[in-house]
Amino acid sequence: MTAQNNRLTIILSAAGFLLLLPLVAMQFTKEVNWTLSDFIVAGVLLFGTGGLIELAMRKINKVGTRVWVILGILIVLFLVWAELAVGIFGTPFAGS
Template sequence: MIRPDLRLPRSGSVRRVYVGLALLVLMTPAIAMQFTGEVAWDLRDFAGMAALLALLGIGLEIVLRLARTPSARLIGIGGAVAIAMLLWVELATGKVI
């Protein structure tokens, strides 16, 4: 049995927070492009990052729905974030880790 203080918030609120953070991540290079020439993203870059963030969101949703214990959730979330970061590095550099 899960202790009441370890329950997650309703999935709608978690989803809204994630979408807000994903939009913030996508807005960061768009804002940086207005002030410096060192950031030069095109439509493919934004689409790729949006797809990566969407896949991460789907992965997190699956983990939060299937994992029953807090430790399993933590491991699943860490794994999903680690996979997303590895994909991001691969896409950014083109080098296989």
């Protein structure tokens, strides 16, 4: 197994682990109430972000540029996640 494939496995495993956290929390509290569509959207966001980060790691050779691109990908993830969770921008995606 190459180092690139190992890195991809780690990234996708981390995304899967993050997706399991609300599933486990739903077993212990009524405050976490995700539907199937919530898990699908979160999975697309997490696995998509992981895939984009892996693509940046493979294609961008200059370390400084790679760091900025990955940081930009993560910022977009957090902004979309926050918008979907609480509607910080008031777009129709958040149900506002």
